[in-house]
Amino acid sequence: MTDAPGKPRTTIVTLSRSAGVSTSTVSRALKGDPSISPSMRARIAALAAEAGYMPNIMARTLSSGRSGLIGLVLGAASNPFYAMLLEELVRQAAARQQRFMIIHAGAGPIEDSTAEALLHYRVDGCLITSADLSSRAADICARNGVPVVMINRIPRQHASAVSCDNAEGGGTLARFLRAGGHRRAGILHSGAGSSNGIERERGFTEAFTRGAARIVFRFDARSVYEGGYAAGEAIAEMPAGKRPDCLFAVSDIIGMGAMDALRAKGLRVPQDISVVGFDCIPDGARPHYAITTFRQPVAAMVRRGLDLLAARIGEPSLPDEAVLLRGEIVIRASARQAAGDAWDKAAG
Amino acid sequence: MTDAPGKPRTTIVTLSRSAGVSTSTVSRALKGDPSISPSMRARIAALAAEAGYMPNIMARTLSSGRSGLIGLVLGAASNPFYAMLLEELVRQAAARQQRFMIIHAGAGPIEDSTAEALLHYRVDGCLITSADLSSRAADICARNGVPVVMINRIPRQHASAVSCDNAEGGGTLARFLRAGGHRRAGILHSGAGSSNGIERERGFTEAFTRGAARIVFRFDARSVYEGGYAAGEAIAEMPAGKRPDCLFAVSDIIGMGAMDALRAKGLRVPQDISVVGFDCIPDGARPHYAITTFRQPVAAMVRRGLDLLAARIGEPSLPDEAVLLRGEIVIRASARQAAGDAWDKAAG
DNA sequence: ATCGGGAACGCAGACGTTTGCGTGAAATGA
């Protein structure tokens, strides 16, 4: 079965024999069952440590139904935001003794056979982080009673979700731009498939369009740098009078593309046109971009997401829940702002 | 145990009963054992499909010792190269009916408890993609007979590896730069901990330093954008006569940082100084950078890596193997080149 | 002296698959 040479992995049975007790006692002792005497518990713990005992999770899963495995659907890695999210997820999950099984990574659609793997492995729950609205994995989970939590996404039926308050973020950015004297905004969105983008744009538009201020330009940048770049080129082509005086990109990566295109065409950012983004990805902090943006509270989002999932794994009948976390504006050099600190006060 | 309400998951036992045969027959029929008659096989397959049967991998693992899970150690996601790698890995693994369990992601060290999870879950093998030389996970695997394959890394003891021919890549870049008339090179390396960087630098130096050409500058850019930026600033400070006339960054991300810094300080790339990188990450193709680089054959590397691993899972006694794949230079605008197509000929 | 009641463990079945050995029956060869 395993490697022929004589290493009979130490198991609970091995331990029970060398301790002269039953396997059930060993099992219970190892997980701190109060019905085992402290002395016995200590003795078994010592034995286990000495023998280098490693529990066989597969066996545990088979017996108890709990695998400690969480299915993970990851968004397009071309957006550094998901890289951030991934690292934070893995870190926090490990601290909770949970591991991720990757179901999918990338922009493409999820094949059925892939999504079903999630059932084969009896994952305890499933985490979906993808702005993409359609998700086969979520359906399969829902049909089979596997709790689903979405991070960075608006909840769908049969799923809990935690995301940043996208509308509020868009609104904050809009107020900042207005305070900086901008009245003609362009919006670089990411199509109808992205729930985040839709919310951000809604919040922005509502807060921006007061008085004479209006949205004078919209462009579908598809959540990729190239899309933003194309938008920037289009804007640069416009006659100076028609051009927006500021740009709201629903994600930093788009905004960065736009900035590069504008500059390549000879326009100055922020002197000729201001640009703000969303997400606060590390790349946006580089001096070359220094993009003003809205930071999503990634660590907190991950923590709440994992909490939500853990709760539903423990008690599957819990109702779906959507939590919105507040982010914060990060002011950098890519957008002109009002003189003095008027904004600081207004921001409260 | 599972959800109380009446859904008794269809198992092999269920199927065996409704088919009126033994469980062993069902098991064998489902996996195409030739000792089962075609008619029986068809009948059982139909039954399984109809009942929506899903094998319980945990039970299979317990019995057969093979989990179909591969442990994955991922490098720092701040380098987009690993994002590329991840997507390709997940895609190809899924096609082979294999899944990844994430052991670690990011730059930080791997905790022991994390690495041991890999034993708890009885992973069939382990894939390590990280330029970082030290790796706790590899040791643990080696000690427990779990095959290890490293991608994008020089092999260590007890591990197979597949990587791009880094030295050859460095050499190619060096010859390209020489052909472009450069004689004073600066090298932006990533410290002694990166086996890739070391090889790339070695190959570059050997090919570049002929005749009057020499390496006039070295800088540890730690594989991050900021490191490259710092290097660029340092170079811009140098008196014009002392400055290198070209820069070899052992990874694109470093080179991009350097380019931004040089330009911010008023130097022109490539007019004042040429810059070449390594990896061919998508970001480097952006018009703003257009960095000349060396493309690693990622898809092929992943394929060979998975092959290597599969072979060793099947036959653990196979000796370690190191495979080097040839990459190709990608010429863009960040480096001056010789007039005409002299290079094309010389490259062969 | 009897009884009720924890405390501390042991028994044994279950979880769902896999697999080494059978074992009848049909097919083959002489």
Place this chain on the structure above:
DNA sequence: TCATTTCACGCAAACGTCTGCGTTCCCGAT
């Protein structure tokens, strides 16, 4: 026609852990 294969399938023992029920022993309270 009989011995020998080959075919197709069944038996049952793992795999390692969990857990619902006992069972024993010891104590303090009647």
